[in-house]
Structures are given as structure tokens and as C-alpha cells.
Amino acid sequence: MKELGKGNPDIIDEVCSPEFAFHSPNFPNWPRGLEGARTLSVAGRSMFSDAQTKLDDIFAVDDRVVIRMTLRGTYIGEDLPGFPKKGERFAMGGVAIYRFVDGKIVDDWGIQVTCPTDTPWG
Numbered sequence: 459m460k461e462l463g464k465g466n467p468d469i470i471d472e473v474c475s476p477e478f479a480f481h482s483p484n485f486p487n488w489p490r491g492l493e494g495a496r497t498l499s500v501a502g503r504s505m506f507s508d509a510q511t512k513l514d515d516i517f518a519v520d521d522r523v524v525i526r527m528t529l530r531g532t533y534i535g536e537d538l539p540g541f542p543k544k545g546e547r548f549a550m551g552g553v554a555i556y557r558f559v560d561g562k563i564v565d566d567w568g569i570q571v572t573c574p575t576d577t578p579w580g
Contacts, residue, residue, distance in 0.1 A: 470495045475562040482568045484540065498566075505535030523556045 474495040480488040488494055503509075509531035516525045529550040533542040542548040550570050557565040 467496050467499050470499060473563055475559060475564045477559075477564055478566070479564070480566045480568065484538070484570070495563075505533065505541075506531040507534045508532055521558050523558065525554050525556075527552050527554070 470492055474492060476491055478492060478495045479490050480494060480498050482488065489497060506529065509529055512528045512530075514526045514528055516523065518524070529552065531548065533544060533546050533548050535541065535544070537544070552568060552570040554569075555565075555567040556563045
């Protein structure tokens with residue numbers, strides 16, 4: 459996650475499977491495979507400026523890893539339902555479930571909730 463936050467999309471080949479799939483109700487037709495994973499890493503960086511991510515919880519069961527995180531920053535992306543207005547500060551709580559096969563991420567289920575920055579999440 460730290461390497462992706464630094465803008466290192468080369469890490470995708472190391473951590474994601476060629477069968478990678480991102481499952482999100484916000485983006486139901488997300489492209490699959492390594493290109494979909496690369497697009498996901500770039501999309502996140504292009505939507506938020508001065509973003510700071512805090513890892514709140516992480517646990518694993520069988521082939522799944524679950525993380526709960528908080529992202530704070532300024533939204534700079536396009537107008538999307540459920541997202542802040544461009545230029546607004548925000549706090550976004552998220553839960554992601556990753557399924558691994560042979561040490562690589564095959565599935566990513568993500569759920570995010572965006573709140574005003576003064577809303578506690580934690």
C-alpha cells in the first residue's frame with residue numbers, strides 16, 4: 459500500500475494476479491486484469507490531493523485479508539454520486555477485502571463512505 463501511495467504502479471505486477479477483479483458498487487464495470495489494477499492505483503491518486511491514509515485494522519482469514527482504513531484529503535476528481543465536491547476537504551472510511559491466490563490479489567471488494575472532515579471515523 460505504501461508503494462502505491464508513492465505512485466509506484468510497477469508494484470502491481472508483484473502483488474496482483476493477471477485475473478485481478480475490482481468489485482465496487484460505485485464502479486460496476488471496472489476493467490479486469492493487471493491493467494484494471496494499474497488503472498485503480500492511478501485513479502485513486504488522481505481523485506485526491508494531499509491524501510493521508512491511516513490503516514485502522516487489518517486481519518486475515520484463510521485466503522482473505524480485510525483492512526479498515528481512513529483517508530483524508532482534498533477531493534480533486536470529477537463529480538460523482540456520493541463523493542465530495544471538487545476542492546472540498548473530506549474524510550473517507552473504507553473497508554477492503556482482498557482474496558489471494560498463490561500470494562497475489564485476485565479479488566478486491568471495496569466499500570467507501572465519504573464524510574465531512576469533522577466527522578469521526580474510528
